[in-house]
Amino acid sequence: MKIEPTLAQTYKNQDITGWWASVKLDGVRAVWDGEKFYTRKGHVIHTPDWFTEGMPDVPLDGELYISCDNFDEISGLVRMTDPRAFGEEWDLMWSWVTYRVFDLYGGEGSFTSRYDGVLGLIRPSHVKIVHQLPINDVDYMLNDAVSKGYEGIMLRDPTAPYHHKRTSTLLKYKKTQDMDGTVVGYEDGKGRNEGRVGALWVESDGSKYKVGTGLTDEVRTNPPPIGSIITVEYFEITKAGKPRFPVYKGMRAEQ
Missing domain, CATH: 3.30.470.30 (DNA ligase/mRNA capping enzyme)
Known part of the structure; x- marks a missing residue:
C-alpha cells in the first residue's frame, strides 16, 4: 500500500x-x-x-x-x-x-x-x-x-x-539532530567489552565514522548486522562531513 x-x-x-x-x-x-x-x-x-x-x-x-x-x-x-x-x-x-x-x-x-x-x-x-x-x-x-x-x-x-x-x-x-547510516563494520571491544563489539563503523552520505556511545550490553553482544540501517543522534556535522559526538539510537524499523 x-x-x-x-x-x-x-x-x-x-x-x-x-x-x-x-x-x-x-x-x-x-x-x-x-x-x-x-x-x-x-x-x-x-x-x-x-x-x-x-x-x-x-x-x-x-x-x-x-x-x-x-x-x-x-x-x-x-x-x-x-x-x-x-x-x-x-x-x-x-x-x-x-x-x-x-x-x-x-x-x-x-x-x-x-x-x-x-x-x-x-x-x-x-x-x-x-x-x-x-x-x-x-x-x-x-x-x-x-x-x-x-x-x-x-x-x-x-x-x-x-x-x-x-x-x-x-x-x-x-537540541540534537539525527540521521540514518549503514553498518559497514565492527570494532572489537576492550576491557569489560572484550569479546563483544566495542563500536560500529557506520557510513552516511559517503562519510565513514565510528559509533560507540549508546550501545547497550545487548547490542554489543548481538550488534546490528552488516548492511542494516541504524539511526544515529549527533550535535552537528563537522567540516569533514561527519557527525560530531554520534550516539546509537537503534535500528530503523524498516530495512
Missing part, C-alpha cells in the same frame, strides 16, 4: 506566530487505514488481534510508542515478520505499546479541524491523543519537553491542510 504521511522540516527560527506545539515522541511512525497499521514505506505492521479491536474506522496518523528510552524495543517489534515464533511473549510485548495519534491521515480541512476530529474519536484505552498547545515561548517549551525525557517538540501550523510530503507547515525542534 502506498503511504505518504506529512514529514517535518527543521525549525530554524521561522515565523511560527499562532502555531501549536506538541512533544516529539521517540517511537515508530504508523498510519492506520481503518483496518491495519502501516509503516511510512507501506509495509504492514503485525499486531495482536486485540490491539486493533475497537480502533476507529477512519485513517489516522501517529506513532507506535513505548516510552522515551525504548526506541530500539518498539523498532524491533515493528520489524517482526513472523511474530508467531515468539508466542505469548510477543503478545506481552505489545501490551507495553500505545498508539499516539496526532492527525487524521489524509483528512480534509485545516489541522485545527482535523485535530477536533481526533479529539472526538471513540477509541480503545491504548490509543492516546498527542496534545497540542499554543506556542508562547518555543525555547521554554523545548527545554521543558527535553527535561521530561522527550526528543524535542513538533511545531504545527493550525491552518495547514494535510500534506503528503515534507512540508514547511510542520517543523521539528530538537
Whole structure:
C-alpha cells in the first residue's frame, strides 16, 4: 500500500506566530487505514488481534510508542515478520505499546479541524491523543519537553491542510539532530567489552565514522548486522562531513 504521511522540516527560527506545539515522541511512525497499521514505506505492521479491536474506522496518523528510552524495543517489534515464533511473549510485548495519534491521515480541512476530529474519536484505552498547545515561548517549551525525557517538540501550523510530503507547515525542534547510516563494520571491544563489539563503523552520505556511545550490553553482544540501517543522534556535522559526538539510537524499523 502506498503511504505518504506529512514529514517535518527543521525549525530554524521561522515565523511560527499562532502555531501549536506538541512533544516529539521517540517511537515508530504508523498510519492506520481503518483496518491495519502501516509503516511510512507501506509495509504492514503485525499486531495482536486485540490491539486493533475497537480502533476507529477512519485513517489516522501517529506513532507506535513505548516510552522515551525504548526506541530500539518498539523498532524491533515493528520489524517482526513472523511474530508467531515468539508466542505469548510477543503478545506481552505489545501490551507495553500505545498508539499516539496526532492527525487524521489524509483528512480534509485545516489541522485545527482535523485535530477536533481526533479529539472526538471513540477509541480503545491504548490509543492516546498527542496534545497540542499554543506556542508562547518555543525555547521554554523545548527545554521543558527535553527535561521530561522527550526528543524535542513538533511545531504545527493550525491552518495547514494535510500534506503528503515534507512540508514547511510542520517543523521539528530538537537540541540534537539525527540521521540514518549503514553498518559497514565492527570494532572489537576492550576491557569489560572484550569479546563483544566495542563500536560500529557506520557510513552516511559517503562519510565513514565510528559509533560507540549508546550501545547497550545487548547490542554489543548481538550488534546490528552488516548492511542494516541504524539511526544515529549527533550535535552537528563537522567540516569533514561527519557527525560530531554520534550516539546509537537503534535500528530503523524498516530495512
